[in-house]
Amino acid sequence: MTVITVECLLAFDKYEDKEKVLNLMRKFSSMVRFAYKRLLEEVERKELKKMLSQKYGINTRYSDSAIFLAQQTLNSCLQRGQNPKKIVFGSRELFEKLKKKHLMGKRREKLRQKWEERRYGILYSRGDKSKEGNLNLRLVNLNNQWHLRINLGNGEYVWAEVVRSAKREKDRWIDFVWDLTQAERTGNWFAYAVRLKLKNGKIYAKISREENLPEITITKENVVIGIDINAYPFHLALAWTSRDGNLEKYERISLNGLLDGNMDKREYLSWHIAHQVVEIAKREGKAIVVENLEKIPKGRRGDGMPKIRKKLQKWVYKGLLEKIEIVCKRNGVQLIKVNPAYTSVIGKLKYAPIYRIDKDVASAYVIARRGLGFKERLPKNYRF
Known part of the structure; x- marks a missing residue:
């Protein structure tokens, strides 16, 4: 309690x-x-x-x-x-x-x-x-x-x-x-x-x-939904996986409404989005996989998104993911946190061409696969 x-x-x-x-x-x-x-x-x-x-x-x-x-x-x-x-x-x-x-x-x-x-x-x-x-x-x-x-x-x-x-x-x-x-x-x-x-x-x-938080009943045994919050232009990318790690379907949720209004309004909309995400997980009977809150990358110079990255870093990253975590606990949905290293790069180079999807959905797919225990690594030609 x-x-x-x-x-x-x-x-x-x-x-x-x-x-x-x-x-x-x-x-x-x-x-x-x-x-x-x-x-x-x-x-x-x-x-x-x-x-x-x-x-x-x-x-x-x-x-x-x-x-x-x-x-x-x-x-x-x-x-x-x-x-x-x-x-x-x-x-x-x-x-x-x-x-x-x-x-x-x-x-x-x-x-x-x-x-x-x-x-x-x-x-x-x-x-x-x-x-x-x-x-x-x-x-x-x-x-x-x-x-x-x-x-x-x-x-x-x-x-x-x-x-x-x-x-x-x-x-x-x-x-x-x-x-x-x-x-x-x-x-x-x-x-x-x-x-x-x-x-x-x-x-x-x-x-x-x-x-009183309920018992976790929706787990990764029913497969998972991976979420990439670092999507451009400013949306969530969700990717469904099958038990064998294949991509089933994907979806996008716009975050544009979070750029306007005062903090109270933005926070209220963040809660609305968090509930929307968890309702999808409950409907599909799937656990949620997100990037580890403590290890989310802050971006790098030259990625062409300094303004959007600054806004994301300020409150969306941890703020929205923390709300999703709270709503998951209240609804008995398992939340899995994975290492965010190179998820975007791996998704872009490895899975985007295969499934003909954009790099953000591909990144969400990599996150989902990591949640299922698959080893996702940077292709050899791109390792330092």
Whole structure:
């Protein structure tokens, strides 16, 4: 099981809305402390859940989440061999520093704010697949902008805009948004937990999901599809092979759409292409073979493609192949990585003339054959 966590800032249109959420966070933080003390007294979970809802006038899902955090804290104390009765919510280290009388002025005020934010600035809701991912803290796409719908626990809701953009190629936020978008489209939801925390007066949301990867069922025993990503002009070349290593058929997928738009748009399209590739593999019942991500050549001078090579090197090579790898794992498709050395040259000189195919398809064919275990080497006359 893999846990994926992303963090984002929440922006509120109205000051009153933010204050309502802050009040809820203070109430929930108190619920966690109350639940912790009752757990030490060995109060049963069912009874404690009822006590919390009655005492704080909040829905039972928040009560259940408060008990969950309290139990986690208790378990952590016991595992570390600490006395659970001496725990200080908000950090003992910060509390001990505040007790020192030599701290004055801004230093003390900053430390006090940090401790109070940790102690009182918590809100958590466990995920639920049957409730569109999360009932109390739910992500909703409104006019192409993600918002967090916050249940105040009494039937009233507050909406906050999610402020988050992709900052790098491997940003997990892009992965998460893709999965959310697909869930909205298909209705096949997944559970995600949301934890709000207060830091320097701002409210942040940490969103986590657990991912159970299925068993690999589509393997190279059913033969493979080789993929050459270093194709020109800017496309993927796919080549199907038979069990004896012969070329069966081939296909091309254009990547031109990835050259336009901002990073978020390019990353979204990359995910779309990755899913398209894996859907082909699932339909054909074949494993996928790609070049090793750590050994992909950067090109060479004089190959006539400096501009396209620069764009490819920047994000397509590893970015797209990493997405294909992730989607393969999620769909039980085997992904095989092979040495990329001389695949283009071997394909161009050896197989392109035989099958009357272009060098990119021929390169994908070489990659596929390597995935099946065939020894593909540079022709003797071209070895250095």
